[in-house]
Amino acid sequence: MIMRTDGTYTVILNVAIYKELKLGGDIAGNTPTSNQVQFSVPAPGGSLDLMILKLKSATHAKELHKHVKSLQEELFSSTD
Numbered sequence: 001m002i003m004r005t006d007g008t009y010t011v012i013l014n015v016a017i018y019k020e021l022k023l024g025g026d027i028a029g030n031t032p033t034s035n036q037v038q039f040s041v042p043a044p045g046g047s048l049d050l051m052i053l054k055l056k057s058a059t060h061a062k063e064l065h066k067h068v069k070s071l072q073e074e075l076f077s078s079t080d
Contacts, residue, residue, distance in 0.1 A: 001068065003053075013053070015041050019076040023068045025061070032061035 003013040022029030023039040027050065035055045040048040055061045 013051075015039075015051075017068060017071055017075065019072065021068070021072065024065050032058060032065055034058055035061050037061050037064055 001013065001015050001017050002011060004011055021039060023037055024030045025032035025034065025037065027038055027040070029039075035058050037053050037055065039051055039053075041051055043049040053061075053064075055064065
């Protein structure tokens, strides 16, 4: 998942979408109810870091959540 800024298109987030990724309004990956989404990313040493993205609106957060879930289904549905 790559996110870029408007205008300059500078990369601000570059995170792999993996099967166990839980992205949502809480760490369990539930649908966001605010303009923030949370997810954990692997950190050096094997631990996980909690990331929180603040988006323009709750609608944008829900769209991101839906899109990532859709990608996960597309990428990993046949690997069960």
